[in-house]
Amino acid sequence: MGQSGFVRKTMVPAAAPPMLEGTVIGWLRANLFNSWLNSALSVVFVTAVAYLLWQFIPWAFKSSWTANSLVECRQQIKAGFGEDVSGACWAVIRERYLQLIYGFYPADLYWRPNLTFVLMLIALAPVLFPTVSRKLLLFSCMYPFLGYWLLWGGSIWGVALVVAELALAFYLLSPLTARFGLLITIVGVVLATVLWWLFAVAPLQSLFHGILPLGLRAVPSNQFGGFTLSTIIGVTGIVASLPLGILWALGRRSDMLIVRSISVGFIELIRGVPLITLLFVASTLLNIFLPPGTSFDIILRVVIVVTLFSSGYVAEVIRGGLAALPVGQYEASDALGLDYWKSMRLVVLPQALKISIPGIVSSFIGLFKDTTLVSIIGLLDPLGLSNAIRADSAWNGIVWELYVFIAVMFFAFCFAMSRYSMHLERRLETGH
Amino acid sequence: MNELQNKGGNGSRAGIEKQFAVRIANMNKWFGTFHVLRDINLTVHLGERIVICGPSGSGKSTLIRCINRLEEHQQGTILVEDIELSSDLKNIDLIRSEVGMVFQHFNLFPHLTVMENCTLAPIWVRKIPRHEAEETARHFLEKVKIPDQAQKFPGQLSGGQQQRVAIARALCMRPRIMLFDEPTSALDPEMIKEVLDTMIELAEEGMTMLCVTHEMGFARQVADRVIFMDEGQIVEENSPEEFFNNPRSSRSKLFLSQILGH
Ligand SMILES: Nc1ncnc2c1ncn2[C@@H]1O[C@H](COP(=O)(O)OP(=O)(O)OP(=O)(O)O)[C@@H](O)[C@H]1O
Numbered sequence A: 001m002g003q004s005g006f007v008r009k010t011m012v013p014a015a016a017p018p019m020l021e022g023t024v025i026g027w028l029r030a031n032l033f034n035s036w037l038n039s040a041l042s043v044v045f046v047t048a049v050a051y052l053l054w055q056f057i058p059w060a061f062k063s064s065w066t067a068n069s070l071v072e073c074r075q076q077i078k079a080g081f082g083e084d085v086s087g088a089c090w091a092v093i094r095e096r097y098l099q100l101i102y103g104f105y106p107a108d109l110y111w112r113p114n115l116t117f118v119l120m121l122i123a124l125a126p127v128l129f130p131t132v133s134r135k136l137l138l139f140s141c142m143y144p145f146l147g148y149w150l151l152w153g154g155s156i157w158g159v160a161l162v163v164a165e166l167a168l169a170f171y172l173l174s175p176l177t178a179r180f181g182l183l184i185t186i187v188g189v190v191l192a193t194v195l196w197w198l199f200a201v202a203p204l205q206s207l208f209h210g211i212l213p214l215g216l217r218a219v220p221s222n223q224f225g226g227f228t229l230s231t232i233i234g235v236t237g238i239v240a241s242l243p244l245g246i247l248w249a250l251g252r253r254s255d256m257l258i259v260r261s262i263s264v265g266f267i268e269l270i271r272g273v274p275l276i277t278l279l280f281v282a283s284t285l286l287n288i289f290l291p292p293g294t295s296f297d298i299i300l301r302v303v304i305v306v307t308l309f310s311s312g313y314v315a316e317v318i319r320g321g322l323a324a325l326p327v328g329q330y331e332a333s334d335a336l337g338l339d340y341w342k343s344m345r346l347v348v349l350p351q352a353l354k355i356s357i358p359g360i361v362s363s364f365i366g367l368f369k370d371t372t373l374v375s376i377i378g379l380l381d382p383l384g385l386s387n388a389i390r391a392d393s394a395w396n397g398i399v400w401e402l403y404v405f406i407a408v409m410f411f412a413f414c415f416a417m418s419r420y421s422m423h424l425e426r427r428l429e430t431g432h
Numbered sequence B: 001m002n003e004l005q006n007k008g009g010n011g012s013r014a015g016i017e018k019q020f021a022v023r024i025a026n027m028n029k030w031f032g033t034f035h036v037l038r039d040i041n042l043t044v045h046l047g048e049r050i051v052i053c054g055p056s057g058s059g060k061s062t063l064i065r066c067i068n069r070l071e072e073h074q075q076g077t078i079l080v081e082d083i084e085l086s087s088d089l090k091n092i093d094l095i096r097s098e099v100g101m102v103f104q105h106f107n108l109f110p111h112l113t114v115m116e117n118c119t120l121a122p123i124w125v126r127k128i129p130r131h132e133a134e135e136t137a138r139h140f141l142e143k144v145k146i147p148d149q150a151q152k153f154p155g156q157l158s159g160g161q162q163q164r165v166a167i168a169r170a171l172c173m174r175p176r177i178m179l180f181d182e183p184t185s186a187l188d189p190e191m192i193k194e195v196l197d198t199m200i201e202l203a204e205e206g207m208t209m210l211c212v213t214h215e216m217g218f219a220r221q222v223a224d225r226v227i228f229m230d231e232g233q234i235v236e237e238n239s240p241e242e243f244f245n246n247p248r249s250s251r252s253k254l255f256l257s258q259i260l261g262h
């Protein structure tokens, strides 16, 4: 019995952690070399990265920034770094970066895309971050018109007339709905808006412009290009395809047969046809259907096609989110007396969209990268421009430098979106 | 609220000047070809407390879900406070805002705080100003004994607390009738009591209640009538003393022996 009992007589003092804890070696051991498989993977991975950097870094740094042609580049590198060195010819970026950013936009008007971009960040701020003042949302609503006018220029009256009509429609919406019902009001307002755009804006614009000529120099669409063009198409597509995608997703789950059939038909059509095909439709086929003599801006057409395309994918992602919501959520909001739109807006969509954030952002990143496809129908996005630059005899044969530059720019944009989506997911976490 | 208490309380006890809360006549319902509710006739007066019990699958949930049109009946009539439930959306919304419902799995909105859960419908359906709705919500949260949790999210509360928030959320609409569908059967034993206490308090204030539950202690204590269902039919309708001590149908005898036997 005497052997089985134990009473501590001296207390164990606190000791320093084992030597490696909290050091670099300790971290390496815990994270990279904690098993044989992990160690092997670490070694292979580190070797591969080291090899790539070994190749890339000398190429990137034994480079020429000052030459005026590819041939001159090669001479400078040979002279500077030795006979058999092949380095990057960043000079092409130095010479053409403005073109890659602004396309053929008039150089003295670069401030307009710049200002539009800065204003875009301001307009997006209240949408992306709840801490920003809600009053800015009014500016966000006005921004699309302002941005359009700044970029394309022309008389202010055209934009003002469009905005005036929309504002009037917005204020009349609730009294008209009360009097005629939602459906008739919406159809009426859309019809009135289209008629206003088609028949009233142009004559009234020239009338007002005759009285008080206010405006910016017009820049035609064929001078747009580079990242400006990518951003215009990408951002407009993203902003417009989210609400449209929500509507398609709700339509697909609707009880009304017609609404459901149209939604299913649209979504399946969009998902079954490659974007390239739709872009060709936008660039060539549409002309056949439009009345002769009408010119329908090519960038506008592409934006519409890209928006519709993306909205089909966004709709499917959101439908997944809607389906993932427990049926009890729908029942609880019904039982509280919320009508369909209120229950969608206040209960269902906030949760469904939150579930869908990663998928939605993936669609948006895909859309933004897909804007490079417009080079195939002859628009000069950065990839289209890179072909144009290569066509210049001075830079004939240059490939990597342009692609690296374009890739870095796209990566920055897409990575920002990805980080924002992670931030959003964390912000909306409520512990369920 | 006070008006309701007086009317309800006196009405049902004294049997004078009774007002109808729910009247169901010759109601039938099918799920596809499955005849789930058969010839249901049930009248509930304002201020009455009804407990509905019966074996699993007997149609108890379906019956009370028909009362606020979460399920649609195909034959017969359902009147809630003299408004008939038909496919008229206006009537449905009207009835739903007068009838509160508490679910087995709480169904709180997880993206909203407790306070927002309680004020959502008052603000958007009843159009009550926000500060007034918050005042009401605080009153009812205190009543269900959830003080100081208003800013938490449902996911941060225990099951019993969540169910009491769900009761408060329904009460914030100031309903005249409350429906409960097995409000305690998803809870651990020690949490059942706190929810039952809340419901007993509510019953004592004269709220009209239709409650599907297997808590026979609760039924004995507060119910004016017990309704026993089996195979989609109302098999027995009785006072709690009679039902428990002296059940008339053989099915209720069997059910009671099973539920009280262990
Ligand atoms: N949406 C539905 N579609 C088809 N059948 C259903 C549906 N909901 C319920 N049922 C069936 O109807 C019957 C009655 O269901 P109900 O949920 O009303 O039973 P209950 O008495 O509430 O049972 P429990 O005590 O298990 O909750 C069951 O047989 C069930 O399978």
Ligand SMILES: [Mg+2]
Pocket: B060, B061, B062, B181, B182
């Ligand atoms: Mg049930």
